[in-house]
Amino acid sequence: MKLDTIIRGGRVVTAEETFRADVGIRGERIVALASGLARQAPPHTHVVDARGCWVIPGAIDAHVHLDLGTGRFRTSDDFVSGTRAAACGGVTTVIDFAHAERDESLQQGLDAWHAKAAGRACVDYAFHMAITNWDRQHREIRRVFEQGIPTFKQYMVYAERGLRSDDAAIFAALETLRDLGGRLLVHAESQDVLNLLIHRHHTRASMKRYGASLHARSRPHFVEAAAVERVIRWARATGGPAYVVHLSTAEGVDLVAAAQADGVDVLAETCPHFLVLDDSVFASPDGHLYATCPQVKKPADQRRLWRGLRDGTLCAVATDTCTFSRKQKDTWRGDWTRIPMGMPGVETLVPLVYTVGVRRRRLSIHQLVEKCCTGPARAMGLYPRKGTLRVGSDADLVIIHPARTRTVDWRRLESRCDWNPYQGWKLAGFARDTFCRGRRIVKNYQFIGEVGYGRFIPRTLER
Ligand SMILES: [Zn+2]
Numbered sequence: 001m002k003l004d005t006i007i008r009g010g011r012v013v014t015a016e017e018t019f020r021a022d023v024g025i026r027g028e029r030i031v032a033l034a035s036g037l038a039r040q041a042p043p044h045t046h047v048v049d050a051r052g053c054w055v056i057p058g059a060i061d062a063h064v065h066l067d068l069g070t071g072r073f074r075t076s077d078d079f080v081s082g083t084r085a086a087a088c089g090g091v092t093t094v095i096d097f098a099h100a101e102r103d104e105s106l107q108q109g110l111d112a113w114h115a116k117a118a119g120r121a122c123v124d125y126a127f128h129m130a131i132t133n134w135d136r137q138h139r140e141i142r143r144v145f146e147q148g149i150p151t152f153k154q155y156m157v158y159a160e161r162g163l164r165s166d167d168a169a170i171f172a173a174l175e176t177l178r179d180l181g182g183r184l185l186v187h188a189e190s191q192d193v194l195n196l197l198i199h200r201h202h203t204r205a206s207m208k209r210y211g212a213s214l215h216a217r218s219r220p221h222f223v224e225a226a227a228v229e230r231v232i233r234w235a236r237a238t239g240g241p242a243y244v245v246h247l248s249t250a251e252g253v254d255l256v257a258a259a260q261a262d263g264v265d266v267l268a269e270t271c272p273h274f275l276v277l278d279d280s281v282f283a284s285p286d287g288h289l290y291a292t293c294p295q296v297k298k299p300a301d302q303r304r305l306w307r308g309l310r311d312g313t314l315c316a317v318a319t320d321t322c323t324f325s326r327k328q329k330d331t332w333r334g335d336w337t338r339i340p341m342g343m344p345g346v347e348t349l350v351p352l353v354y355t356v357g358v359r360r361r362r363l364s365i366h367q368l369v370e371k372c373c374t375g376p377a378r379a380m381g382l383y384p385r386k387g388t389l390r391v392g393s394d395a396d397l398v399i400i401h402p403a404r405t406r407t408v409d410w411r412r413l414e415s416r417c418d419w420n421p422y423q424g425w426k427l428a429g430f431a432r433d434t435f436c437r438g439r440r441i442v443k444n445y446q447f448i449g450e451v452g453y454g455r456f457i458p459r460t461l462e463r
Helices: 079-088 108-119 134-145 167-180 191-202 203-210 213-219 221-238 250-261 274-275 280-283 299-310 326-332 347-359 364-378
Strands: 005-013 018-026 029-034 045-050 053-058 059-064 091-099 125-130 151-155 181-188 243-244 266-270 398-402 405-407 426-428 433-438 441-442
Touching: 005 364, 005 398, 029 059, 053 274, 053 364, 059 079, 059 134, 059 347, 059 364, 079 091, 079 299, 079 433, 091 108, 091 433, 108 125, 134 167, 151 167, 167 181, 167 221, 191 213, 191 221, 191 405, 203 213, 213 280, 213 364, 221 243, 221 250, 221 266, 250 266, 250 299, 266 299, 266 364, 274 347, 299 364, 347 364
Parallel strands: 005 045, 005 053, 059 091, 091 125, 125 151, 151 181, 181 243, 243 266
Antiparallel strands: 005 018, 018 029, 053 398, 398 433, 405 426, 433 441
16 A cells, blocks of 8 residues: 555554554545555655654644634634644644624624735644624624634623624524534623623722632632523523533533433533632732633632533533734733733643643543544534544644653744743643644654645534
């Protein structure tokens, strides 16, 4: 058999099993998985030695925001730097959120996102479509769906930025996506109670006393839990498929688990920062840098989130990458409501789950593959083309040394962000080598790919 590349002698990991095999790649696909391929290889075949290493499927980060403008600011990472960061972190597909403004058509928003990514992405990419104005935009859902975008997003918060959907819009979107075979992604926080609490804390005296900790004080656990309850209610009532993005609380996991046990079609993801950080970060002098929505919670939440990954309640770890520089973050000047919300993440997704999850025995290596690769691929309609290692799948794969660590230092990461929430952490699990559709794009921890290699991947959900 003619092969272009053989990954030799690694421990190949899928969500179900580990086996020692060579991986044969021809063109963009995996065409063989067997031992001894390298021994029979003709001289022109490129052989990459993976002995002593894990070979996992390229990870899928189903939640990134690259080249996002928020009005005041633009994220430091665009599709070039963000996908270089992805590659070095072992992520070979990112899914970004295309937005249409309230007065725009969905198509205008989608076209704008295609323009941001086309010719610039270094790994493959796809889009979810955010719906910000149901009355104006809902007629276009089918047309967007037919362009390979089966997942739509609504925000239960951010009325002030014109992004909020009310319960009627969520209910109607679930019905529509049920009928089309799509899925609704929801940012679940309860706007009205949240606003009341923000308003209550928003005094000079309080801000002076508590600083960035007010971000956590004004977003207690029930702000998320109440919204998750409502999403589940509407998913149950409509039979529409829901997916809770960036779930951060133990209560949220319990609610989703109970709904799933009841047959409600609701999936959920969590993020690495919720798994490894807690809200004590807000008390540090750099506390405002860690502000995200929702924010990191308590150690007990971390434990329930890890358990939710193990028990299957949570199908994916995704990063919600939304990178703002220190200078942008510093414009808050003591008022937490003015912090640009978000953190870098895509580059450290797999290293964090590997180091804190697998190496500390919270997850098996199979569960890492399940939550970073196969689970998101299934939920987002990329499976089995992506998210697993099998003959016929795209040759998206990552070689990981089981123990070699790198110390996180923003100066040496691919992200353009000038700080990192995990600065100084020693993490194993960075990609030694990354292949995206058969092309080696990371070699010996260095990006060697090409701007514009990444391709838009149209998706269809499994029914
Ligand atoms: Zn997000």
